[in-house]
Amino acid sequence: MATRMSDSLMYRHLWTAPELDYLFEEKGRLSIWLDILKALASAQADLGIIPVESAAAIAELVSVETLDLDYVATQTRASSHSTLGLIKGLEQTLPPEVHQYVYYGATVQDVTDTWFGIVMRDVGDRVAAHLGQLQTTLLQLAETNRDTVMVGRTHGQPGAPITFGTKVASWADEVARHIIRLAEGRSRWSTGQLGGAVGVLGFFQPAGLELRARFCSALGLGTPDVSWLTSRDRLAEFGHTLAMVCATLARIGSEIYELQRPEIGELLEPRSSGGVSSITMPQKRNPESSEHLVTLARLVRAGSTVLLEGMDQQHERDGRGWKAEWIVLPEICEFSLLATTTAGAVLAGLEVNTTAMANNLAAHGALLRSEQVLAGLSTKIGKHEAQQLLQVALSELAPDGDIAAVLARHGVSASAEELRRWLTQPATGVAGEQVDAVLAATRVPSDSVR
């Protein structure tokens, strides 16, 4: 039973990343929650807080497989408490003398925030890994097209030549920064939570700090210096980092969407095998994956804002911001991972039409070389005069017109040789060198990072 498209049998493939089921799908999530409870019991047994036998029983008998989910759900609703139903469910599978030692002294948020710590660690790592693969693709694409000249466009208008390599290098440069951000933030957001009622572990004194350290460590999480029950910058930072990652992928998607217009035809996202773009217009080939990158980025952006807003929390626990995270964090994780895999597939199969790139450049002819002509002319008659003259001259010039003739008509005595040089010299400035610089800079981090 699914009321959201995200979990619809028909459409969940558009909104869900199966590789995250172990974190978010109900049984996966509960399985992690049970691991958390086991780690807690084990640490408590080590410190003599609960009997060793109880911890052993919990480790052995507690399992999502033997949990009666319907019973848990019913009890959850009956108690209006987020985990009392789960506790009652666990009691069904544990001997009576162990009942009280599962979930001993912990609160809902200890379990869910620790799960959040695992989620942020794992999803962050997976997004980084996907970006690493994406970057490999991008760097190859940039290298291959280091000198593939194409029209550079500003304000949607053809301006001056660039290379496709430099465009891709700009994408790779952005991705590289995200990989670094994910690495830098990791230690902040991969953190466990054990705070008890009000964040000071009054239930466990005097062993509280030691218990928390053991508990977090057993789960492979960092130990916080102070409980973060209402200190939520970790989530805000993580969410915004995902939102930036998706925004970069949306930028790539938008660029493909625009350059895939048949009127331009320079890029084509791969056609999915067996895919049908339109049933009313069978000839269509739509950039649907590229579009989807934009869609996902918008959703993740909206979600991340909720996490940022959620930083303004009151006192020692504040359900208002906290519960909103339950909806938003899984959602943006799913969308972000899906975005990285979608972008990976699009870029791996991207068709680059270098002929179209060359043709478009030719179609805009000498116009696009204006920057060079301007530079050359500036050395002869000064930049300002050159600008004014070119603005008039170029407005008179047909796409295939003779710029030398037009300039001569305006009294500029540029020799044919000079004009030839201005018009034929490699016009793409540092485009290739920028590719080299990005290759040099980003190949190292992509190796060294985790």
Place this chain on the structure above:
Amino acid sequence: MATRMSDSLMYRHLWTAPELDYLFEEKGRLSIWLDILKALASAQADLGIIPVESAAAIAELVSVETLDLDYVATQTRASSHSTLGLIKGLEQTLPPEVHQYVYYGATVQDVTDTWFGIVMRDVGDRVAAHLGQLQTTLLQLAETNRDTVMVGRTHGQPGAPITFGTKVASWADEVARHIIRLAEGRSRWSTGQLGGAVGVLGFFQPAGLELRARFCSALGLGTPDVSWLTSRDRLAEFGHTLAMVCATLARIGSEIYELQRPEIGELLEPRSSGGVSSITMPQKRNPESSEHLVTLARLVRAGSTVLLEGMDQQHERDGRGWKAEWIVLPEICEFSLLATTTAGAVLAGLEVNTTAMANNLAAHGALLRSEQVLAGLSTKIGKHEAQQLLQVALSELAPDGDIAAVLARHGVSASAEELRRWLTQPATGVAGEQVDAVLAATRVPSDSVR
């Protein structure tokens, strides 16, 4: 299998309104989609576009009960098309000669946007109905407490007296405007969609307009003057109206949350029977429903922003903004309806502690009557001198101090009789009259509005 908390077996009661299952739960949604396809076939048969027998077969045989959902889902994924899987699923239940006449000439968006029209109409109506009930509760509460004096607070600080009735009247006043907005917007967003490939129904010429009108009318929806495939203000308006409704409920929830602090103790949300607030602090009574109203409002606000952003769409169809609506619209509908029912329950069982209200007023004593003293004193020594004098005098006054003595110490010759009048006259200004005004104004609309 649920990857989102919203559809989790354990937690869906916190995020989902069961009364909307017929619109959003997968089978409910598909059932409505099939109704749409039947209405289309019927209108097409009426106009001779498809055989009458085919429309009859579609009406009889197409049913969500006989649809093989797994097959539909598999075919959806295989085709990468949003409804081709559904079409193939329908073919399984239709005789071959009818196959081609189901979904004849329509596109995905014709189905989903028409579903959106039904969703906005029905959810708008249900929210309005819930608000109507809520308003009845509020008006009774306001009337009952028309003259229940309590501390008015500004900037979180006790200021001057109000009545609880006037506070509730301000809520009711806001709710009344939402009911009107929902009524005003209804004809705009209760609109069907039939545009075909690019919004001009080229497939159906020359009967396109007539077909659209019959199709929309059969579903109880308005007929648009022009296709709205990329004209999405209807959704943005609807989403924002829901967001405003939820913001009002959040304002009410926040107020209860604050006034439920034991240090204030003036309001108490009803305790859920069998509910447990805290397992580590068994004495706790948390305003959890009030908090949840704030949580839901934040989520709906974030979602509604996506719909507003989605208004900037390109050309004749634009997947980027459109697909985001698939996630956001169901989500904000569920949350909003849940918010109205939650608020309804909270307000219906709200405990108003008039003793605490009176005690708090007494505790701040004469301080809270400063506005009256200022007004009275102003008539004797002028407003400015009165202000300066009071600022000094009141800072010296103990909560239970003798204001007459303090004033006398500062040379103000207010008679005991004058002081008594300033300090004992009804100090709540137009509080009661405001209740009367809201009662008079809003009782009418709540009857007349749908």
Place this chain on the structure above:
Amino acid sequence: MATRMSDSLMYRHLWTAPELDYLFEEKGRLSIWLDILKALASAQADLGIIPVESAAAIAELVSVETLDLDYVATQTRASSHSTLGLIKGLEQTLPPEVHQYVYYGATVQDVTDTWFGIVMRDVGDRVAAHLGQLQTTLLQLAETNRDTVMVGRTHGQPGAPITFGTKVASWADEVARHIIRLAEGRSRWSTGQLGGAVGVLGFFQPAGLELRARFCSALGLGTPDVSWLTSRDRLAEFGHTLAMVCATLARIGSEIYELQRPEIGELLEPRSSGGVSSITMPQKRNPESSEHLVTLARLVRAGSTVLLEGMDQQHERDGRGWKAEWIVLPEICEFSLLATTTAGAVLAGLEVNTTAMANNLAAHGALLRSEQVLAGLSTKIGKHEAQQLLQVALSELAPDGDIAAVLARHGVSASAEELRRWLTQPATGVAGEQVDAVLAATRVPSDSVR
């Protein structure tokens, strides 16, 4: 001294609407504030609350021209109070016996919220008036181009033919709804505020309600049933309405931006006389006004969200949400009015290149008529077979290829006559009729609405 681009001498023309200076520029704003204080004094004199002579002196002597703004500012900072500096400034121009009767019993928010009421009324009216003019332009454009056939595009890809008129009609249809929304919301947001300390006018009892009614009425504003000091849905609704208006203009701007690409060349925003698009590329003609519409819409959207968030206010006054409105409301009003005038200029001078529209249609040739061919073929071999056959056939077809030959090669026995009819019949469906419908529907409201 300006720290924001909005008020920069160099750039304010990009961010500010001079026709709103009387509302927002410091002297304009203060002039309105003084009008509000005069209206208050006059109403108070009428009710015997202050001496008639004082009200007369206030009416005569209070003026922004004689106010020492530097002194007001210094006193404002010294008192950390929003209007005490202003009161002290007014005292300088009033005889001592009148001092206490200016701003008598009112609070900051009474002045600023009443100003907000005037702002929302006036800016709403002006935006509606600008949209009315814009709509006239749009309706003419739609009528003129009712049958101007052009490529319809979906997912950025040429799909099937539409007319330019139907595209413009879709814009006009959206604008028409905004005009209605502005008319419907007007009575809600054109409302004065007089609440005193905590919204119940304790200072003025027993004449509070009568005073408020006279005060609001004198300023041409509605009288609220209850103080709206912390009831801010009026602002949220107004802000979102502006945001939707700007979003529609952004949609129009985006469309022009895309269709102005030389590779498409179907629309051109007017070139500003003397304008220079690029100093490094003199040949450029950038759609800068169209871009600016998108920029403004994003800023107004972000601002309107703050107003929506600001609805969750506490108690009887809450500085947190209220003060944010001081920044946001003027900003979104300026941007919105600027957007309507910018869009007006762009559309009034819009160049429609019908030759390019025809050429682009021809370039995509028979492909774009697939919807008709499909419809025709469906009547012969069934829709599904027709779809599959067309998908193969069209993929083999060169832009100028012979579709009859290709179909024949696939065994479809469509006669030349049939094909001719499918390929040459008016292919734009209800495009023209949609223009007629919008013209019919929107010409009436544009007259009747204020």
Place this chain on the structure above:
Amino acid sequence: MATRMSDSLMYRHLWTAPELDYLFEEKGRLSIWLDILKALASAQADLGIIPVESAAAIAELVSVETLDLDYVATQTRASSHSTLGLIKGLEQTLPPEVHQYVYYGATVQDVTDTWFGIVMRDVGDRVAAHLGQLQTTLLQLAETNRDTVMVGRTHGQPGAPITFGTKVASWADEVARHIIRLAEGRSRWSTGQLGGAVGVLGFFQPAGLELRARFCSALGLGTPDVSWLTSRDRLAEFGHTLAMVCATLARIGSEIYELQRPEIGELLEPRSSGGVSSITMPQKRNPESSEHLVTLARLVRAGSTVLLEGMDQQHERDGRGWKAEWIVLPEICEFSLLATTTAGAVLAGLEVNTTAMANNLAAHGALLRSEQVLAGLSTKIGKHEAQQLLQVALSELAPDGDIAAVLARHGVSASAEELRRWLTQPATGVAGEQVDAVLAATRVPSDSVR
């Protein structure tokens, strides 16, 4: 002339940080722009691109003092170009032969983005420095109140004891992470821009890369590997970091606002000397600075979202997102710096009422020790039975009641000695140790970070 409150003479002190005037006030901004043009000319002269004499003349003669701002503004409007007016203004102060060498080959965005690089570097450093001072205050406050016991509150309800030190430590812990984030992001956002027409410096070939490196280095900025004309993650990251900083300050402000309620009275923000909270209620002491922190945080959050949205830019330059940054970046920098100074003042003068803290704790009596009683009782009768028993027992217990008697009445044979231990042992768990941990962890970074 100011149309925005931010630049109003009366109110700018609430919205503007004077220490940033050198970056944002019109003359300050232009002065930096001229420094950028001088650095460009100097680097160009070094590389032989322009005459050394011209660069010298530019260095000597170009000055904001001699610039005719009115002329610049008029020319800006006349040309509809963002910097042509400035260029014409500069020509007035330069000899004719130098005219063409100022702003040689650069574009608007080279100047404004490089200014952005300086802005982000400087504002980032200043915010970090302010946070460093704030942290010193916080750490002292935490240390002083390491063991100041107070009520811990969850869901707005008193729960169990904490210490005020641990609450402050949680603030300091969050601030410490922001200081680290600002340090980590610095090298990313302190970056210059020199891209020319389309980001490949075609005008300057072959010396482009060398020119860019010298130009950036001269201004103390990093050199990008590739032009970032449409790669805006730097801005999004910077903006979000500011938004997180402000959110933390808002959290602190909200806490003070709530705990300053006289009904709680545990904290008081310092009273501004000469400040007047309310003219109608002279006795009021409002937490206005604390409120303002929340206001500023909301505005910065909304602005930062625009920067994030702006990452999805097209091609090689895209005015839509770029121009929105002109409004948003200065705004959020001003607000953020103002927030750090406001918070600094609030915290430096914060009044901590330890008596109120103790009284509030006593008022909630034994109830607040329930966590300890529960822990103790759990060792005797098991956790579950203890929970159920306590829930009943505590509901019967008066604030000053005898818990031993109540427990005895329910058949629990806890000895008086045991009860005394549970009820009197230090109940604050790891509160103090958490302070120690934060002190240990954050004192180091606050020294070592820039």
